[in-house]
Each structure stands twice: as C-alpha cells, then as structure tokens.
Amino acid sequence: MSLDSSSTTAHQSSLGLKVGQGRRVTQSSASESRMARVVFLHPDLGIGGAERLVVDAAVALKSRGCSVQIWTAHYDPTHCFTETLDPDLPVVCVGDWLPTSVCGSLHALCAYVRMIYVTLYLVFLSGIEYDVIFCDQVSVCIPVLRLSRHRKKVLFYCHFPDQLLTQRRSAIKRLYRAPIDWLEERTTGMADMILVNSQFTAGVFRETFHSLRGVQTDVLYPSLNTSTFDQWSSDTESLAGLLPEGNSCLFLSLNRYERKKNLGLALEALASLRSSLSSDLSAGVHLVVAGGYDERVTENVRHYTELKQLAAQLHLDNCVTFLRSPSDEVKVALLRGSTAVLYTPSREHFGIVPVEAMYCGCPVIAVNSGGPLESVADGETGFLCEPTAQAFSSAMERLVREPRLRRDMSQAGRRRVQEKFSLQAFSDQLHGNIVTLSQ
Numbered sequence: 001m002s003l004d005s006s007s008t009t010a011h012q013s014s015l016g017l018k019v020g021q022g023r024r025v026t027q028s029s030a031s032e033s034r035m036a037r038v039v040f041l042h043p044d045l046g047i048g049g050a051e052r053l054v055v056d057a058a059v060a061l062k063s064r065g066c067s068v069q070i071w072t073a074h075y076d077p078t079h080c081f082t083e084t085l086d087p088d089l090p091v092v093c094v095g096d097w098l099p100t101s102v103c104g105s106l107h108a109l110c111a112y113v114r115m116i117y118v119t120l121y122l123v124f125l126s127g128i129e130y131d132v133i134f135c136d137q138v139s140v141c142i143p144v145l146r147l148s149r150h151r152k153k154v155l156f157y158c159h160f161p162d163q164l165l166t167q168r169r170s171a172i173k174r175l176y177r178a179p180i181d182w183l184e185e186r187t188t189g190m191a192d193m194i195l196v197n198s199q200f201t202a203g204v205f206r207e208t209f210h211s212l213r214g215v216q217t218d219v220l221y222p223s224l225n226t227s228t229f230d231q232w233s234s235d236t237e238s239l240a241g242l243l244p245e246g247n248s249c250l251f252l253s254l255n256r257y258e259r260k261k262n263l264g265l266a267l268e269a270l271a272s273l274r275s276s277l278s279s280d281l282s283a284g285v286h287l288v289v290a291g292g293y294d295e296r297v298t299e300n301v302r303h304y305t306e307l308k309q310l311a312a313q314l315h316l317d318n319c320v321t322f323l324r325s326p327s328d329e330v331k332v333a334l335l336r337g338s339t340a341v342l343y344t345p346s347r348e349h350f351g352i353v354p355v356e357a358m359y360c361g362c363p364v365i366a367v368n369s370g371g372p373l374e375s376v377a378d379g380e381t382g383f384l385c386e387p388t389a390q391a392f393s394s395a396m397e398r399l400v401r402e403p404r405l406r407r408d409m410s411q412a413g414r415r416r417v418q419e420k421f422s423l424q425a426f427s428d429q430l431h432g433n434i435v436t437l438s439q
Contacts, residue, residue: 036438037067039128041118041135043111045072045091047081047292047325048256049352050137050159053197053222055081057134057157058089060223060427061434071122073098073114079294082228082328094118104298108162108180112140119144131438137162139187146190153437156191157220160201160349161208165260185209193437195220197350198371204349220433221374222352223426224359224417232332239333243321248284249400252338252362254331254353255345256292257300257307257324262367262387263289264310265344269392271314276397285400286319287342288334293324335360339399339406343372346387351375354382355421358413363406365395375421381413 038061042054054070062068068089075093077085084091095117101107119141122128133145136157145154163181168174188194188209194217196202206213243250253266266287274282289307293300304324311320326334335341341357343366350371354364358375364382366372378384383398385391399406 035065035067036061036132036434037130038069038132038134038434039122039130040068040070041115041122041133041138041141042070042072043115043138044074045070045084045093046074046076046079046294049222049350052081052352053157053159054134054136055083056223056225056423056426057430059083059225060423060430062089064427064431066431066434069128071118073111073118074100079325083225094121100296101298106176108166108177111138112180112183115141116144123148132434134434135191139191140183142187142190153192154190155193155195155433155437156188158188158194158196158201158205158217160197161204164204164208185211188212189215193433194218195433197222198374200347200370200374201349218433220429221421221426222350222355223423224352224355224421225423226359226417228328229332229335229356229359232329239330239337242323242330243286243288244318246284247286249281249286250334250338251285251287251340251342251396252334252357253287253289253342253344254291254334254357255343257303259299259303259306260345261291262344262346263291263303263307265387265389265392266342267307267310267314267316267320268389269342269396270316270319272389272393273396273400274316274319276393277400281400286321287316288321288323288338290323290326290331290334331356332360335362338362340365340382340396342392342396343367344387344392346370348372355417358382359417361410361414363399363409363413365392365399377412377416381409381416 040054040058045051058068058070070091072093074096075091083089095114098114098117100110115138123145130152133152133154135141135154136159139156142154162184168177189212194215196205196217196219199219202217202219205217253263255261255263266289270287274285293304295301308322311317335357340363341353343351343354343364346367346369348370354366354372354375357364358381364376366376366382366384367387368384372384376382376384383395385395
C-alpha cells in the first residue's frame with residue numbers, strides 16, 4: 001500500500017480533519033510503494049524555526065524519492081511556509097477545534113491532548129500505511145504510535161527539552177509541570193532514534209534527561225533550503241513603503257515576538273549605538289524588528305505592545321520599524337539589505353536565522369551561547385557578544401565605521417553556509433537515518 005489513502009478524508013466532518021488547500025490524497029503507483037513512506041507529526045505548522053526544519057526535512061526526503069505527508073493540529077494556508085502550498089506535499093490538519101489553552105493557561109497540557117488526538121486519528125482512523133514516523137517537540141505521541149498492530153519505527157527530533165522552555169515561579173506551576181516533565185523524558189526515550197539540532201542541545205539533553213544519558217543522540221544541523229532565497233531578485237522593491245527613506249545603515253532583528261527571544265536587547269543596543277555616533281552617522285541608522293506573529297498567541301500580542309512601548313521610552317520611534325510575519329520575499333530583501341542581523345536570544349538551541357543571514361551575505365551579531373557558537377564564526381562571519389546593550393552596540397559600531405569589514409564578513413558568511421549547512425548534507429544524513437529505520 002502507499003502512504004496516501006482515500007480513507008484519510010472519510011471522517012472529516014465528524015472528527016474535525018481538514019486537508020490543506022489544493023490537496024488530494026491519491027493512490028501511489030506500484031513503484032512508489034517501494035519507497036520509504038514517512039509521516040511527520042508536528043503540533044502547529046506555523047512559520048517558526050522548528051516548522052522550517054520540518055518543512056525542509058519533508059522536502060528533502062521527497063526529493064530523495066520518499067512518500068511524505070505532514071500531519072498537524074494546526075495549519076493555516078495564509079500563515080505558512082510556501083513549500084506547504086505545493087499539492088505534492090500533503091498537509092493534513094486534525095483536531096484544530098481542540099483548545100490550545102484554558103483561560104490563557106495549560107498550554108502544554110492542551111498541546112499534549114491535541115497531539116494525542118492527531119496520533120490516534122492517524123493510527124486508528126486514517127487507513128494510512130507508513131514506514132517511519134518523524135515527530136518533534138511533543139514526544140507524548142510516541143507511546144500512542146506503539147498501539148498500532150504493526151509497530152513502526154519512530155524518529156524523534158529534539159530541538160530543545162520542552163521543560164526548559166518554561167519558568168516555574170509558583171508551587172502550583174511546579175506541581176502542574178511535574179507529570180508533564182516526567183512524561184517528556186519517559187516518552188522521548190521510547191523513540192527508535194533521537195536526533196538533536198546541535199552539539200549544545202546534545203549536552204543539554206544529557207544534563208536534563210538523566211535516565212537517557214546512555215542513549216545515543218546524533219546531531220543533524222538544520223539546513224538552509226537556498227532555493228527559497230535564490231528565487232527572489234536582489235532588488236529591494238519589496239520593501240517599498242515599509243521603511244522610511246534615507247537609511248544608510250540598516251540593522252535587523254528577526255525572531256518570533258516572544259519574551260525569551262530578548263528582542264528588547266536590540267532596541268537597547270540601538271539606543272546605545274546612537275548615543276556613541278555623530279549626528280550625521282546616527283541619522284542613517286535604522287532598526288527593523290521583524291518576526292513571526294500569531295494573533296492566537298497571547299504572548300505575541302502582548303510582547304509586540306511591550307516592545308513598541310520600550311522603543312518609545314528609548315526615544316527610538318523614528319528609527320525603528322516593527323514588522324509582523326513578513327513574507328519570504330520581504331524577509332530575504334531585509335537580509336540582503338541589512339548591515340547586520342542582531343540575534344538576541346541566550347542559550348538558543350540552534351537558531352536558523354544566523355544561517356539565513358550569512359547565506360544572504362549579512363553579518364551576524366549574536367549572543368555568545370548556545371547554537372550561534374556552532375553556526376557563527378566569531379570575527380569572521382560576525383561577532384559573538386555578551387548579552388548586553390554595550391557589547392552589541394560596540395559590534396554594531398564597528399560595522400558602521402568599517403565598510404571593508406562588513407564586505408569581508410558578508411563573503412565569509414555565504415561560504416560558511418555552503419560548506420557546513422547545505423541542504424545536500426542535511427538531505428544525505430536524514431535520508432540515511434530514514435533508510436536505516438525503514439529496513
């Protein structure tokens with residue numbers, strides 16, 4: 001049998017399943033049936049870094065002849081990566097009617113319930129045949145997959161332990177998270193293969209999941225699908241009307257509107273930079289704060305407002321532009337036209353933004369911890385700094401005053417991505433993992 005099955009749509013109205021626009025589930029040919037059949041399970045197929053990796057992985061396996069589907073609890077064709085609009089890359093959305101929170105709380109519990117629902121539907125109602133399940137972020141679906149009569153192999157990709165992404169300021173929160181943390185560790189260990197996105201994450205994985213210290217975790221660096229960037233022309237017409245004129249030095253912060261991304265550091269660094277430059281130079285400096293924004297996510301809405309207020313307090317109203325969920329074309333134009341990307345999260349598990357920036361010839365100024373230690377070559381493709389406004393400001397000032405340094409870093413960054421983070425290397429390793437599991 002093929003991975004695709006017409007029974008996928010049999011229970012749409014009763015169980016809340018919907019297939020992405022323009023998608024049709026079809027019967028594969030006999031030759032395709034011999035290919036590895038892979039199903040991706042992902043909680044929310046938006047436009048974040050984890051989603052970028054899932055989409056790239058699906059595209060990479062499809063290019064190697066695998067039959068691929070992506071199953072998710074949320075998918076919006078108007079808020080997604082363009083590759084998912086391809087009718088040949090089926091995206092199946094199940095159970096989006098289930099709540100994502102209860103009175104603004106219990107996000108983790110709701111995510112677990114939603115993914116368990118998706119997995120139950122896949123195993124018992126879809127009729128789909130598959131060889132390997134690729135799941136990430138939510139590992140609680142792994143024991144549900146074990147309920148299948150014909151046990152299939154599971155590959156779990158760990159972006160970062162979920163329990164480290166939330167704070168426990170109260171006893172109630174600690175009590176609430178205790179069973180969830182236990183489940184995360186226990187169910188992650190049930191996977192047949194575990195991949196992580198960096199050496200940094202591999203170390204954190206061992207430190208966090210004590211019972212899994214003996215489990216092998218291989219590093220699969222996120223890749224860059226360069227064709228997505230190459231398809232856009234090098235001009236900046238797509239920025240027309242978005243930015244004020246007369247900017248000779250553009251800095252860019254590109255991250256989701258979340259507090260853990262520390263976006264306020266970019267604003268504070270800009271204020272520090274402007275105070276150290278002459279009036280002539282500071283007049284041409286501008287910062288764009290752009291990133292994923294979802295009105296369904298309370299934190300996105302609130303943090304956007306907080307950043308606007310901070311910009312006003314720092315008297316930056318005229319030299320900062322906020323963009324929410326920019327298109328791929330706008331994002332690429334910003335990366336190509338910026339003096340540097342300011343990458344402000346601390347202990348970021350990997351972070352694809354620095355890689356995207358370097359490929360576009362844009363130097364990166366990042367915090368000297370986590371994934372950027374492996375992606376950014378300090379002093380060669382950018383600067384790794386302490387997470388302070390002064391440290392970031394000093395690096396920014398060097399690039400403002402030294403155009404030659406900026407050009408050298410631009411060229412070095414593109415070379416580094418081509419050598420270390422190519423889609424070919426990513427595809428080869430992932431396909432090898434899938435073949436190993438499907439045998």
